[in-house]
Amino acid sequence: MSRKGRKGILGWIIPITNMERLLYSLHRITGIGLTLYLFIHIYETSMRALGRETWISTSEFLDNPVFHIGLLLVVLAAIFHGANGIRLILQELGLIAPKPTQPVYPYRKYHRERRVYIVTITMLILGIGVAIFALRDFLILLEVLGK
Amino acid sequence: MEERKVIFRLRRYDPETGGYREDRYEIPVYRGMTVLDGLIWIKENLDRTVSYRASCRMGLCGSCGMTVNGRPTLTCETQILSLERDELTIEPLYNMEPVRDLVADFHQFFKNQRAIKPYLIRRDIEEQVEPTREYLQDPEEWNLYIQFAMCITCGLCYSACPTTATNEKYLGPQALANLFRFYIDSRDEGWEERLAIADSEDGVWGCHLATGCSEVCPKGVDPALAIQLLRREILRKSLGKKTRREARPLAPLLPPEEESPYRAFGEAPEFTVEGAEEAAEKFNILHDPRKR
Amino acid sequence: MNGRIRLGIYFSGALLAVLVLIHLSLFSYWFVEGGYYTNMSWEAVSERMNSLLWDAFYLVFLTTVMAHSYIGIRNILFEYITSDGGRRLVTYALALIWISAYIYGLIPIIASAGG
Ligand code: SF4
Numbered sequence: 001m002s003r004k005g006r007k008g009i010l011g012w013i014i015p016i017t018n019m020e021r022l023l024y025s026l027h028r029i030t031g032i033g034l035t036l037y038l039f040i041h042i043y044e045t046s047m048r049a050l051g052r053e054t055w056i057s058t059s060e061f062l063d064n065p066v067f068h069i070g071l072l073l074v075v076l077a078a079i080f081h082g083a084n085g086i087r088l089i090l091q092e093l094g095l096i097a098p099k100p101t102q103p104v105y106p107y108r109k110y111h112r113e114r115r116v117y118i119v120t121i122t123m124l125i126l127g128i129g130v131a132i133f134a135l136r137d138f139l140i141l142l143e144v145l146g147k
Numbered sequence: 148m149e150e151r152k153v154i155f156r157l158r159r160y161d162p163e164t165g166g167y168r169e170d171r172y173e174i175p176v177y178r179g180m181t182v183l184d185g186l187i188w189i190k191e192n193l194d195r196t197v198s199y200r201a202s203c204r205m206g207l208c209g210s211c212g213m214t215v216n217g218r219p220t221l222t223c224e225t226q227i228l229s230l231e232r233d234e235l236t237i238e239p240l241y242n243m244e245p246v247r248d249l250v251a252d253f254h255q256f257f258k259n260q261r262a263i264k265p266y267l268i269r270r271d272i273e274e275q276v277e278p279t280r281e282y283l284q285d286p287e288e289w290n291l292y293i294q295f296a297m298c299i300t301c302g303l304c305y306s307a308c309p310t311t312a313t314n315e316k317y318l319g320p321q322a323l324a325n326l327f328r329f330y331i332d333s334r335d336e337g338w339e340e341r342l343a344i345a346d347s348e349d350g351v352w353g354c355h356l357a358t359g360c361s362e363v364c365p366k367g368v369d370p371a372l373a374i375q376l377l378r379r380e381i382l383r384k385s386l387g388k389k390t391r392r393e394a395r396p397l398a399p400l401l402p403p404e405e406e407s408p409y410r411a412f413g414e415a416p417e418f419t420v421e422g423a424e425e426a427a428e429k430f431n432i433l434h435d436p437r438k439r
Numbered sequence: 440m441n442g443r444i445r446l447g448i449y450f451s452g453a454l455l456a457v458l459v460l461i462h463l464s465l466f467s468y469w470f471v472e473g474g475y476y477t478n479m480s481w482e483a484v485s486e487r488m489n490s491l492l493w494d495a496f497y498l499v500f501l502t503t504v505m506a507h508s509y510i511g512i513r514n515i516l517f518e519y520i521t522s523d524g525g526r527r528l529v530t531y532a533l534a535l536i537w538i539s540a541y542i543y544g545l546i547p548i549i550a551s552a553g554g
Contacts, residue, residue, distance in 0.1 A: 005244045005251065009519070011312020015217045015241070017362045024309060024357035028515065035508045042540055048488075048547040052481045078459055085452045092356050093449060094379030097372060100294045100331075107297075107367025115358060115369075314518045348517055348526075352442030385443065 020119055027084050030077040037074050083126035090122060151176045153227055155185055157197065158238040160245035170194070182222035182235065183211050186249075198248035206365060209301030213249050214238040219303040221365040240306040255315060256302050259322040263344055265329065268337025272437055274397070281398040288333040288395075295328035295373050297366040304360030304370050316349040320360035320370030323351060327373035330380070336394045342381060351377045444510055451507040458500045488548070497548050501541065509537045 007014065013025045047058045090096045096118060155172045172189050183201055190197050199222075201211035206224040213222050215237055216230065227235070243251035269275040304320040311317050318326075323345060330341045345351045351374050358371040380390050418424045487493045516529045 005239070006242045006315065007312040009313060011242065012309045015214075015219070015307065015359070017218055017307055017359045020356060020358040021309070021362070024355055028355075031508075031511050032515070035512055038504060038508055039540060042544040046543055046546050048484065049550045055481050055484075075463060078463070082456050082459060086456055088356060089449045089453055092354075092375060092378060093382055094375040097375045097379065100291055100369070100372060100376070102290060102293050103297055103367030107365070115361060115371075310518055314521055316521045317518075346442060348442040349521075350442060352445040353518065381443070382446070385446075 019116065023084050023087075023119075023123075027081060027088070030081045033077055034074065034081060079130045083123065083130050086126055087119065087122045091118070096122070151228070153185070153232070154234045155189060156234060156236045157189075157249065158236060159197070159248040160239055162245075162247050170197075176227050178228060180227050182213075182215055182220070182225050182227055182230075182237070185227055185235075186222065186237075196248075198250055200250045207299060209299035212240050212251075212301045212303045212306070214241055214306065219306040219363045221301055221303065224365055240302055242306045242308065242311045243302065251302070251306075253300075253302055256300075256305050256319065256321070259318045260300065260325060263318065263322045263326040263329075264337065264340070265325055267329065267332070267335050268340065269334075269394075270336050276435060276437060282334040283395050283398050284333050291331045291333075292328045295324045295331075295368055295370075298325060298328075298368050299366055301365065303363045303365065304368075307359035307363045309357050309359065310353045310355065314349065314353060317353045318345075318350055320354075320374070321368075323354070323377065324360075324368055324370035324373035327377050330377070333395055338390070342377075342384060342390075345377050346381050351381065354378075445514065448507060448510045448514070451503045451510070454499075454503050455507055458496075458503060461496070462500060494548055498545075501544050501548070505537055505541045505544070509533060 012028060016022050016025070044058060044062070047054050098118070152173050153176045155174060157170045157172070159168050159170060160166075161168055172193050174185050174188050174193075176185070181204075183199075183204060186197065186199050186201075190199075199211070199213065201223065202208040203210070204223045206221055209221070211222045212219060214220070215222065215225065215235055216232065217236070219240055222237075237249060239245040239249050240251040243253065243256065246252050267275070274280075298321060300321060302321065304324075305311055308317075308320055311319050326341055326345055329335050330338050330345075335341075354371070354374045356371060356375070360370040361368070361372065364370065384390050418427070488497075513529060513533050516533070517526055520526055520529055
């Protein structure tokens with residue numbers, strides 16, 4: 001078994017041949033990012049155990065544009081990861097899988113259309129829901145940044 | 148007709164140095180000329196040392212897969228003008244060991260293909276080897292697997308997959324699609340065995356539904372769909388639900404006066420080529436489930 | 440190595456979709472001008488942490504999110520580390536990190552559970 005010729009970690013993001021491939025890359029990147037944030041968040045909230053003073057000084061330390069924007073990114077990442085994750089649950093477990101059929105020429109076009117419909121429809125339904133949510137967060141953060 | 152020129156940039160692997168080297172060739176293009184035609188033209192007119200693998204030139208043998216402009220492509224089926232580029236970058240297939248120039252090594256790929264037991268598994272092996280009757284199958288059952296039986300083992304899906312990019316143990320889209328093809332075949336009885344092969348980190352659970360495989364497949368196999376369906380079967384099995392139905396019984400016996408047509412063929416003719424007998428013997432051992 | 444651990448990521452993921460929505464709406468609501476989110480002030484959090492319902496919520500949330508991220512990261516590493524020994528090492532090393540982080544995360548929940 002050889003790794004020669006294999007793309008390695010780079011292969012997780014290239015070649016981007018289609019939409020789901022891009023979603024896959026983003027899902028993975030946001031997943032790793034969110035895990036890092038999770039650890040920071042756990043550390044941050046554990047400050048509570050040290051008493052009121054520490055908690056307030058931590059809050060004050062975090063109250064600046066850099067962290068607010070960072071938080072917005074985290075929220076967006078979480079929303080994307082969640083929406084795409086629900087699609088993945090439905091698709092990966094074969095819950096919304098189409099029936100296999102005899103391929104029709106031109107094969108590639110036929111199958112791409114079938115797949116793209118499924119992905120677009122699920123992502124749209126999920127997207128509209130979370131977009132409202134994200135928009136509100138965004139407006140609030142804008143307000144914070146405006147101060 | 149006005150002649151168009153297209154530049155082929157070949158990213159050639161050199162086994163002696165273990166590195167890549169890029170060569171540029173300018174070739175005249177006519178309407179309908181495929182990428183493979185371009186490579187043949189280069190070999191005939193410009194540089195005889197260019198190596199690539201190709202055979203049938205009509206999208207049946209699955210030999211000529213290469214990466215064209217960063218996308219795994221069956222070169223004999225892709226027309227140069229349809230790509231609408233003045234420059235094509237051609238590389239060997241990703242995620243396989245390069246052999247020389249544009250040729251990639253399918254060793255691991257076919258090893259995976261063998262690992263999934265790509266043949267009918269029957270409980271009654273005697274009947275399978277010396278058939279007396281037909282296996283029955285109706286068009287509905289045929290429809291369930293025919294899509295996955297279209298595979299020509301060209302390896303494009305393996306090269307487009309992000310999991311194979313790092314995980315050399317992963318079975319890959321092609322092998323899993325083929326596994327499903329036999330799993331769902333109404334004549335097959337090895338479904339327990341097959342699910343056990345698929346149910347591992349390097350089987351269906353290695354897939355993350357990037358569907359690059361289905362996108363690049365030149366035959367509409369949709370390996371990602373096969374993996375999803377396999378997963379559903381595994382899920383159903385672990386929940387204790389019914390999975391695949393039993394194989395259908397054999398065709399009814401013919402009345403004794405009408406001999407089975409399988410018997411009518413008589414003995415095979417004598418071998419006329421030297422060494423053919425041993426080759427046939429080897430082949431039989433390979434394909435006889437009793438000797439496996 | 441059993442790949443079926445991946446099933447855990449689907450179930451925890453479905454649960455997380457709901458929990459994260461609640462968690463996110465927390466810091467967006469109750470926003471009062473001036474400074475950090477007021478529902479994150481010491482008093483507001485104390486009030487929340489004193490209710491058993493919120494404690495239960497955070498406990499479930501923390502457990503799910505830890506399980507989800509553990510399986511996810513393990514899965515990613517398994518794609519790169521393919522030898523059996525390496526995979527065993529990844530499984531245990533990650534478990535160690537995740538369990539310690541889990542205990543660390545439990546501290547504020549437990550500390551405030553008493554009041
Ligand atoms: S599944 Fe499609 S892309 Fe993969 S080897 Fe078969 S024909 Fe080629």
